[in-house]
Amino acid sequence: MARLKRFTKSLAIAAALSLVATGTVACGADTESGEVALRYSWWGNAERADLMQQAIDLFEEQNPGITVTPSFQEYEAYWQKLTTETAGGNMPDVLQMDFSYLREYADRGVLGGLDEHVGTDLVLDDLLAGFDGAGAVDDTLYAVPVGGNTWSMFYNPALFEQAGVPTPVIGWTWEDYHSAMATIKAETGTYGGGNYTGVIYNLEAQLRQEGGALFTEDGRLGFSKERLARFWQQGMDLIEQDVVLPVETAVQIKPASLWVDDLAASDLSWDNFLTRYAGETDTEIRLGPVPSNNPGQLGQYLKPAMLLSTSAGTEHPAAAARLISFMINDPEVGRIFGGNRGLPATNAQRDAAELDGPLAAVAAYEETIADQLTQAPPAPPRGAGSIEAAFIRISEELHYGRIGVAEAADQLFAEAEEILEP
Template identity: 50%
Template sequence: MLNGERHRSRLLAALAAALLMVLTACGGSGGDDGGGPVELRYSWWGNADRAELMQQAIAIFETEHPDIKIVPNFSDFAEYWQKLNTESAGGGTPDVLQMDFSYLREYGDRGLLLNLDEVENPVPVNDLLPGLQQAGVVGGERFAVALSGNTWGMIYDPAAFQAAGVAIPERWTWEEYGAAVTQVARTAGMAGAWDYTSIMGVFEIWLRQQGKVLFTEDGRIEATHEDLQRFWQQGVDLRAAGAFPPQDKVAQALPVTVMGADLAASTVNLDSMLTRYAGESERKLALGALPSSNPDDLGLRLRPGILLSAFSGTDHPRQAAELIDFMVNDPRVGEIFGGNRGLPASNAQREAATPKLSATDAAVAEYENTIAQYLTVPSTLPPAGVGTADSAFLRINEELAYGRISVQDAAAQWFNETEAALR
């Protein structure tokens, strides 16, 4: 079995490499010499399926812009950032590149990203959903434009809750959710919930529901040690009640998720994760509103999923902006990709993508429509170093799950590591 998996992985890698060669050939090798088309290096993360869709979009762009040839490059998420760090250190940053919200300030502060409002024809953002129009702005400069967006929700197995006699209300508090998933765990043959206290993003939402923030605009931690201790104590108590799956089972299931391995009846996570969970499990899963102890504020924001940026040192800023505009706003791109890159950020692309959405992507779109009134406030730009804080949050909470550290010591460790990362 393992040999078969290795063979499959090698085959997929070979196919991806072959497709990349085709993409590069289609992008052309002509440069500015002799008055030929200019070349734009365009990098993104994703798999071979996304690259195939990307080539369809690139073909349309190149047909309508014969003066521009795209030289594409793609890799998986982890490799993408390793490669980009190497390229940026050596001055070889791509002309156009996918950007993640967590890394935006870091690359912007390093002077690596072009201000897209200062190019000859600025990228229009007026058709983006209201909560995404300011995404990509750092210190008044637009270093990126949102390509897609998502938000948080509760993903659950309706059958498991029904079997436990637990009704799903339109809204419930965290205390009610904790009691419900504890009840489900007693009857469902699985845990009631995945450990939501392991996710820093959920902690941030939990704080917003109380009128607080995790990080300030200038990159300081506003939350207190007591805030984090109260949040993590929820996880300790729910795990003791049997509501969360044992940590060793979670580790054994990897790389399959807890929901995919049928270890839990629900989870609090990004709504776009519904598609992944549905692909891993035979269960019929649904989306519901996030728990909140404040009925007037769910603490939700429309979070940029993928953004597009241009290199500050590009020789072709106008053409780079044209490509970004096309990828973000052209309805034909939305029709090609559907929900492959998440739900599109622009209204025109969302409308064009709707007929091509999978059943799970359509469920995500419907869910976001039901909570649209909560998604108009832009997400706060994460400070540089937030990636380290996020990783530390997950790692330290795992120590809590194994019972190797106290809540007080866990909170102190996270604050120490995060404060060092944000300096």
């Protein structure tokens, strides 16, 4: 039934898109002057470049009069080039945007507002519910998700079964998880999990489960020192019980994960990492919901893996919006990319994408918890990435035993005050 509803909805979206493609929907001044040339920049590799060119060829075929010139770099080089282009007033018409940079670029006034194009050149009716408004900053839409993922539990079902521990389900509390890790270590000799308190997104999950957030609307930390100390104390208790992977081992194996050599039975991360983990071990890994002490709130949401934006200085804002709409809605584009850009953000493209292996498992998992996913938080403030890096570094010092919980919390807040200064 759910697939039938998505199919019916996809037909409606396809009809709307056909009006856009044939020019029935107004495209403002973009088409009055004849040929329109758009520059489209994104990050990726040669494989994605080939797929992107196929999608662009299809767009140009269905939108005569609009030509698209693509440009791509690897991730770091992409942002370096975009910084230079922005400073020189030469941004591309359409650009790939990272959720962590969205607010920074929006606040600088260099991204084009998309609200006026919604319903005409930009069709958003088929976005997955969790993506509604995900590209907005201060009530203005500046970006549209291309794909996304959600924070999740990863676990080794064989070790859980060997230890006689139930597999993770909705309703599992954090205390249940702690108990499961202890039992797995006692019964199998394998560590029950990684020390989740070294990752800021696990703190975010707990805060959202309590009705809170990682950051406030004005870009400050959304939690107190006391709440952070309670979170980090959970990790220290697990270390004392010797049930989580020691920090020495976790640091030593980087950049590999704890799934190498089956070092632990569980971990928490973004669900699309299943593809990476499956390449590190032959052991079966499954996905489950994040533990929660609030039965009605998992704290999970769909985070945009990447988004598309327009430049505030584009001479063809309607045509740029039309390109974005095509790239997120067209079923054939979904078939072309599959999971290359993350799991598609619209139902039509998810249905069209030919997924197999880990990506198919991720898609199936997300369907099982779709009604539990809540609205994504606002785009993080500028400096959020530096806060995450500081969190990792300070928590490692804590787990090594070089500093105490209170000192660690003081240190993070001191650094956050400098990083997040207005």
